[in-house]
Amino acid sequence: MLNNRYDVSQETRKRILAIIEELGYAPNHLARSLRMGQTKTIGVVISDVSNPFFGSVISGIENILREEGYCVLLYNANEDAQREEEVFKVLLERRVDGVIITPVDESNFSALLSLLQKANIPCVFLARYAKNIPVSYVIADDLLGSFLATEHLLKKGHKRILYLGGPPFLTTSQERIQGYKKALEQYGLPSDENLIKPSRAKMEDGYKIVKEALFQKLEFTAIASFNDYLAFGALRALRENGLSVPRDVAVVGYDDVEFASISWVPLTTVRMPKYELGVEAAKILLSHIRGEAESIKKVVLKPKLIVRSST
Amino acid sequence: MLNNRYDVSQETRKRILAIIEELGYAPNHLARSLRMGQTKTIGVVISDVSNPFFGSVISGIENILREEGYCVLLYNANEDAQREEEVFKVLLERRVDGVIITPVDESNFSALLSLLQKANIPCVFLARYAKNIPVSYVIADDLLGSFLATEHLLKKGHKRILYLGGPPFLTTSQERIQGYKKALEQYGLPSDENLIKPSRAKMEDGYKIVKEALFQKLEFTAIASFNDYLAFGALRALRENGLSVPRDVAVVGYDDVEFASISWVPLTTVRMPKYELGVEAAKILLSHIRGEAESIKKVVLKPKLIVRSST
DNA sequence: CTGTTAGCGCCTTCAA
DNA sequence: TTGAAGGCGCTAACAG
Numbered sequence: 001m002l003n004n005r006y007d008v009s010q011e012t013r014k015r016i017l018a019i020i021e022e023l024g025y026a027p028n029h030l031a032r033s034l035r036m037g038q039t040k041t042i043g044v045v046i047s048d049v050s051n052p053f054f055g056s057v058i059s060g061i062e063n064i065l066r067e068e069g070y071c072v073l074l075y076n077a078n079e080d081a082q083r084e085e086e087v088f089k090v091l092l093e094r095r096v097d098g099v100i101i102t103p104v105d106e107s108n109f110s111a112l113l114s115l116l117q118k119a120n121i122p123c124v125f126l127a128r129y130a131k132n133i134p135v136s137y138v139i140a141d142d143l144l145g146s147f148l149a150t151e152h153l154l155k156k157g158h159k160r161i162l163y164l165g166g167p168p169f170l171t172t173s174q175e176r177i178q179g180y181k182k183a184l185e186q187y188g189l190p191s192d193e194n195l196i197k198p199s200r201a202k203m204e205d206g207y208k209i210v211k212e213a214l215f216q217k218l219e220f221t222a223i224a225s226f227n228d229y230l231a232f233g234a235l236r237a238l239r240e241n242g243l244s245v246p247r248d249v250a251v252v253g254y255d256d257v258e259f260a261s262i263s264w265v266p267l268t269t270v271r272m273p274k275y276e277l278g279v280e281a282a283k284i285l286l287s288h289i290r291g292e293a294e295s296i297k298k299v300v301l302k303p304k305l306i307v308r309s310s311t
Numbered sequence: 312m313l314n315n316r317y318d319v320s321q322e323t324r325k326r327i328l329a330i331i332e333e334l335g336y337a338p339n340h341l342a343r344s345l346r347m348g349q350t351k352t353i354g355v356v357i358s359d360v361s362n363p364f365f366g367s368v369i370s371g372i373e374n375i376l377r378e379e380g381y382c383v384l385l386y387n388a389n390e391d392a393q394r395e396e397e398v399f400k401v402l403l404e405r406r407v408d409g410v411i412i413t414p415v416d417e418s419n420f421s422a423l424l425s426l427l428q429k430a431n432i433p434c435v436f437l438a439r440y441a442k443n444i445p446v447s448y449v450i451a452d453d454l455l456g457s458f459l460a461t462e463h464l465l466k467k468g469h470k471r472i473l474y475l476g477g478p479p480f481l482t483t484s485q486e487r488i489q490g491y492k493k494a495l496e497q498y499g500l501p502s503d504e505n506l507i508k509p510s511r512a513k514m515e516d517g518y519k520i521v522k523e524a525l526f527q528k529l530e531f532t533a534i535a536s537f538n539d540y541l542a543f544g545a546l547r548a549l550r551e552n553g554l555s556v557p558r559d560v561a562v563v564g565y566d567d568v569e570f571a572s573i574s575w576v577p578l579t580t581v582r583m584p585k586y587e588l589g590v591e592a593a594k595i596l597l598s599h600i601r602g603e604a605e606s607i608k609k610v611v612l613k614p615k616l617i618v619r620s621s622t
Numbered sequence: 623c624t625g626t627t628a629g630c631g632c633c634t635t636c637a638a
Numbered sequence: 639t640t641g642a643a644g645g646c647g648c649t650a651a652c653a654g
Contacts, residue, residue: 024426024429026404026430027404027647027648028647028648029401029405029648030344030345030350030405030406031345031630031646031647031648031649032648032649034339034342034345034629034632034646034647034648035629035630035647035650036630036648036649041384044385049366049369049370049373050369050370050586052363052366054366055361055362055363055365055366056361058385058387059360059361059387062385066387071386071401073382074355074369074373074385075373075383076370076373076374076377078370090340093337093338093339093340094340094382115335119335236575239575258363258570259570262514264550264575275361338632339630339631339632341632342632342646343631343632344632344646345632345645345646345647346632346634346646347632347646624653625654626653626654627650628649628651628652629648630647630648630649632646633645633646634643634644634645636642636643637643638639638640
């Protein structure tokens with residue numbers, strides 16, 4: 001009866017279901033998992049849960065997994081490599097069917113991965129990856145995004161574009177600079193290293209760099225940025241100097257944070273496909289779990305240029 | 312040996328541990344849970360994971376629970392009452408030791424709760440609650456927060472304070488208006504209903520309301536708001552009308568969203584204790600699980616006034 | 623077609 | 639001190 005047999009009369013069935021409900025019976029998923037050798041649970045390890053970026057990512061992951069009857073066991077590595085390491089033990093003990101992780105520290109990756117592989121637990125990296133580690137991942141195409149942003153400015157006729165860069169050690173920073181340079185190159189323009197300013201990517205950095213550039217009478221008619229915060233800082237500096245955006249100087253950001261659309265000058269920027277990153281990671285993981293795809297999958301999502309009033 | 316006995320020589324122990332590591336052995340937590348009748352897992356049901364507010368909340372929850380060896384099974388109700396209902400079945404099947412929930416729909420609450428109670432699973436409501444349902448909850452004191460914001464303006468000598476309100480049907484909106492009125496009353500000032508403007512609480516609303524108020528030559532020297540977005544809109548309207556903040560008009564927001572500190576005029580606002588909400592909810596739940604606190608606990612956290620340059 | 627049973631891996635109890 | 643056995647609740651296989 002409990003397995004949906006046919007030879008039970010409607011009334012009996014109804015009665016039994018009523019009793020089930022009344023008793024509050026629910027099949028014990030633990031026992032089932034133990035017996036079946038699968039928990040229908042995915043470990044999701046996030047480098048920093050309180051970062052708004054990952055809210056959408058998790059939402060994407062959860063939506064796909066839930067449809068397939070999977071649950072999310074959530075861990076917050078809190079940008080701490082040691083905590084990330086600890087998590088793996090729990091993941092193994094709890095016999096998760098798979099892992100999605102936004103990794104913190106590259107130095108751990110291979111060791112941790114081999115742990116999972118030994119236990120035959122598939123894993124997908126999200127948003128970050130390491131070149132020499134054989135594992136599926138899904139990332140956004142930073143080079144392309146930055147290329148699109150720069151190209152957008154070039155199409156508007158700008159020739160000297162100040163670039164507000166991020167921390168040089170981040171691969172993301174490097175790729176975005178690449179994209180900027182590639183666009184210039186494609187338009188037959190030289191890339192002037194004086195126009196490229198690395199920073200810690202805070203709003204104050206954008207503000208200071210632009211202030212300084214204006215003071216030095218550095219020649220530029222547009223600004224591209226590693227992220228939206230730098231662009232916000234730039235907007236403020238420009239305004240303080242009585243410059244109009246986009247008439248005197250055009251500005252593009254990167255990420256499309258919540259505030260980009262409602263800042264005093266709505267910001268043209270590049271939207272990271274946050275939700276889609278989660279969705280794709282979950283899909284890849286499921287295909288690994290089902291054994292459909294033994295080989296490693298690399299998915300690179302396309303970011304999208306969002307044109308607003310700052311250009 | 313595996314249970315940490317004393318009578319094993321150091322070398323043997325080391326050797327065995329090495330083998331354990333080599334084999335990739337990890338105790339099966341499922342079997343343990345089945346046997347022990349507790350899963351060391353907490354169901355966390357969030358009304359909308361992609362809302363940045365809940366990132367910090369989850370972080371707080373996770374930090375406390377992890378210390379005690381608990382894991383977080385995360386669900387996203389996605390502001391959908393039906394999905395919220397479905398989740399409970401899974402929670403029961405998976406035999407979670409407790410539940411923390413930011414509930415979506417009041418109409419479901421009592422039915423769902425009795426389901427949990429029947430299974431003897433303690434539950435804590437977070438951020439929202441329903442008056443007539445006997446369950447522990449942790450919320451922030453909206454009345455107090457709004458009182459503090461308004462009082463701050465009153466102390467600065469403002470007497471006519473425009474209030475940008477939120478959606479009237481939200482208890483949060485109502486409580487914040489209460490706080491505003493209470494402060495006025497305490498300072499012996501009448502509360503002029505013309506100065507209270509409900510809205511959908513978007514930035515445009517703040518902008519339009521202030522524009523309109525200025526156009527109508529409504530008399531006010533300060534603005535208090537239901538949330539930071541309304542305040543941002545107000546700032547923009549003031550600037551467009553050539554008014555200086557805080558010299559001509561002072562402005563306070565509510566929530567302390569990420570951008571409040573870096574907006575063009577850094578915003579005085581009321582900080583919601585997001586992280587602390589999570590921490591408290593987790594602590595209460597743990598005390599229920601341990602049987603330390605049979606009775607219902609109600610925790611009301613104090614929000615904090617953050618003074619910046621807009622006042 | 624129905625009912626019984628073994629065993630998933632652990633912890634606890636009891637016996638040796 | 640150590641070892642063996644029972645049972646948590648489920649499913650799959652097998653016997654009646």
